[in-house]
Amino acid sequence: MIIDRLIGKIIETENPSVIGLDTCVDYLPEDMQAKCNTLEDAGKYIFEFNKNLIDALKDIIPAVKVQVAYYEMYGVEGMKAFRDTLSYAGENGIVTIADVKRNDIGSTAGAYSKAYLSGVTLGGKKITPFESDFITVNGYLGSDGVLPFVNDCKENEKGIFALVKTSNPTSGELQDKRFESGKTLYEEMGTLVTKWGEELVGKYGYSSVGAVVGATHKEQAEVIRKAFPSTFFLIPGYGAQGGKAEDLKVCFDNGLGGIVNSSRGILTAYKKAYKGLSYVDGAVKAAEDMRRDLIGAVGVYKK
Amino acid sequence: MIIDRLIGKIIETENPSVIGLDTCVDYLPEDMQAKCNTLEDAGKYIFEFNKNLIDALKDIIPAVKVQVAYYEMYGVEGMKAFRDTLSYAGENGIVTIADVKRNDIGSTAGAYSKAYLSGVTLGGKKITPFESDFITVNGYLGSDGVLPFVNDCKENEKGIFALVKTSNPTSGELQDKRFESGKTLYEEMGTLVTKWGEELVGKYGYSSVGAVVGATHKEQAEVIRKAFPSTFFLIPGYGAQGGKAEDLKVCFDNGLGGIVNSSRGILTAYKKAYKGLSYVDGAVKAAEDMRRDLIGAVGVYKK
Numbered sequence: 001m002i003i004d005r006l007i008g009k010i011i012e013t014e015n016p017s018v019i020g021l022d023t024c025v026d027y028l029p030e031d032m033q034a035k036c037n038t039l040e041d042a043g044k045y046i047f048e049f050n051k052n053l054i055d056a057l058k059d060i061i062p063a064v065k066v067q068v069a070y071y072e073m074y075g076v077e078g079m080k081a082f083r084d085t086l087s088y089a090g091e092n093g094i095v096t097i098a099d100v101k102r103n104d105i106g107s108t109a110g111a112y113s114k115a116y117l118s119g120v121t122l123g124g125k126k127i128t129p130f131e132s133d134f135i136t137v138n139g140y141l142g143s144d145g146v147l148p149f150v151n152d153c154k155e156n157e158k159g160i161f162a163l164v165k166t167s168n169p170t171s172g173e174l175q176d177k178r179f180e181s182g183k184t185l186y187e188e189m190g191t192l193v194t195k196w197g198e199e200l201v202g203k204y205g206y207s208s209v210g211a212v213v214g215a216t217h218k219e220q221a222e223v224i225r226k227a228f229p230s231t232f233f234l235i236p237g238y239g240a241q242g243g244k245a246e247d248l249k250v251c252f253d254n255g256l257g258g259i260v261n262s263s264r265g266i267l268t269a270y271k272k273a274y275k276g277l278s279y280v281d282g283a284v285k286a287a288e289d290m291r292r293d294l295i296g297a298v299g300v301y302k303k
Numbered sequence: 304m305i306i307d308r309l310i311g312k313i314i315e316t317e318n319p320s321v322i323g324l325d326t327c328v329d330y331l332p333e334d335m336q337a338k339c340n341t342l343e344d345a346g347k348y349i350f351e352f353n354k355n356l357i358d359a360l361k362d363i364i365p366a367v368k369v370q371v372a373y374y375e376m377y378g379v380e381g382m383k384a385f386r387d388t389l390s391y392a393g394e395n396g397i398v399t400i401a402d403v404k405r406n407d408i409g410s411t412a413g414a415y416s417k418a419y420l421s422g423v424t425l426g427g428k429k430i431t432p433f434e435s436d437f438i439t440v441n442g443y444l445g446s447d448g449v450l451p452f453v454n455d456c457k458e459n460e461k462g463i464f465a466l467v468k469t470s471n472p473t474s475g476e477l478q479d480k481r482f483e484s485g486k487t488l489y490e491e492m493g494t495l496v497t498k499w500g501e502e503l504v505g506k507y508g509y510s511s512v513g514a515v516v517g518a519t520h521k522e523q524a525e526v527i528r529k530a531f532p533s534t535f536f537l538i539p540g541y542g543a544q545g546g547k548a549e550d551l552k553v554c555f556d557n558g559l560g561g562i563v564n565s566s567r568g569i570l571t572a573y574k575k576a577y578k579g580l581s582y583v584d585g586a587v588k589a590a591e592d593m594r595r596d597l598i599g600a601v602g603v604y605k606k
Contacts (some may be wrong), residue, residue, distance in 0.1 A: 120345075
């Protein structure tokens with residue numbers, strides 16, 4: 001099961017973190033930026049940047065998260081860089097999370113799922129154009145918009161993370177509102193996520209159907225952790241968005257329970273914390289700092 | 304304002320319908336299907352199919368809705384067909400709705416918005432890679448995930464439709480649940496949508512920030528119509544999903560108030576209702592039937 005592969009990598013690297021490749025032209029070094037005059041250039045240099053980071057980070061991180069918005073923004077040429085980044089990370093043994101937050105009615109969700117998890121058949125051959133180990137999904141439409149993804153997870157050893165409590169400042173506007181049942185929207189979503197993932201619980205006790213739970217909302221993370229012990233968390237919001245390692249303790253047990261994302265903090269370390277270093281060296285330093293910071297707070301897995 | 308352009312086209316064509324170009328290889332005629340052996344072939348023939356439909360339908364329909372999932376499924380090559388379909392429809396004076404249901408935290412929503420509504424600047428030139436008049440968005444993350452789109456609507460004469468009450472069978476699982484406030488989730492979402500669109504109300508009294516309200520849930524549509532009179536509806540679920548014109552009366556007033564989508568019913572008319580006709584002639588017949596059916600129920604605009 002893919003969740004076991006992800007957790008296995010976390011244990012092996014002693015690192016519960018994922019690097020977010022939210023790469024846009026502004027994050028590139030100035031000499032690369034200067035060469036980005038067309039969408040094609042942008043796609044080319046973004047992929048080159050990602051490739052160099054993957055080469056340098058592949059032995060110290062378990063996973064990368066690739067945020068599709070930053071590739072869609074550069075059109076078809078950006079989507080090429082997105083596809084090639086996912087492939088290159090996969091070929092290098094890194095678990096890939098395509099952060100796409102896709103959602104739609106069942107038949108259309110099935111089409112999205114083909115793009116990332118299961119593939120289309122053409123000329124007698126199955127092709128998965130943006131093959132990913134995990135994708136993120138948004139469950140606002142309810143079960144029939146998510147089950148096509150879940151079914152493809154079962155058949156293709158894949159996983160999803162569904163939005164439960166997001167890291168942005170206004171996530172509470174709807175997600176924290178309490179229903180007549182006494183439960184909040186994020187709790188009701190968490191209940192659905194657990195149900196969707198029931199048949200996909202692996203050997204560490206976590207399901208390949210996980211939840212996105214922001215590092216910036218400690219109180220809610222604690223509620224979700226207690227209510228849904230088999231749900232693995234994808235945790236955005238650490239670093240640039242203000243989430244602290246200490247606040248994440250509530251999400252973990254014996255060093256497991258979630259994977260914490262940092263994007264800007266790693267990609268642009270060479271412009272900030274590690275000014276003077278190359279972008280690759282800056283990213284490695286920042287990734288090592290993040291690893292130490294996280295395991296200092298949440299510990300590492302002991303058999 | 305883009306909502307006025309859309310409503311102007313609806314009045315001009317006396318047709319409150321939008322054709323959904325959810326084109327996948329299975330919908331193509333057999334001779335075209337047989338030529339689809341690679342992703343590149345699929346993209347090529349899907350665009351050819353769409354182009355022929357746009358040529359035939361451009362004077363009788365106000366808008367097309369292009370569902371990106373069916374293009375993502377064919378990878379980068381599918382995204383080319385998506386881009387070219389949007390461009391071709393736009394060049395032919397048809398209002399374009401990119402049905403992408405995008406959603407993320409503010410900074411990332413801003414990147415999505417650049418892809419569809421506002422563009423990136425490279426080499427001193429602004430390029431909007433998948434330029435659309437409207438896109439659909441999912442507001443589960445709350446205001447700060449939607450406002451980047453709304454701001455770009457203001458600056459670029461664009462519009463959005465946010466999911467309020469979706470057409471799928473299980474949409475009620477979360478959307479119909481009632482909060483302690485007495486309001487359902489779809490009503491709270493509707494309240495936000497109205498707020499986001501306050502400054503974008505055009506001359507017909509409707510805002511460029513509209514709502515997706517399924518044709519399959521009449522009772523909820525009626526509640527939403529009454530509560531949010533300035534919200535224009537994008538109405539999926541007619542035809543193949545079971546929604547009836549008669550049930551849509553509640554959404555309209557003086558022939559205005561929403562635009563009703565049909566995808567499969569039009570694209571595959573030549574395989575079903577109009578077996579024997581070419582796909583183009585079948586689609587035209589089905590689009591004319593739909594127009595008559597809709598205006599028979601909801602009427603046409605009278606000054």
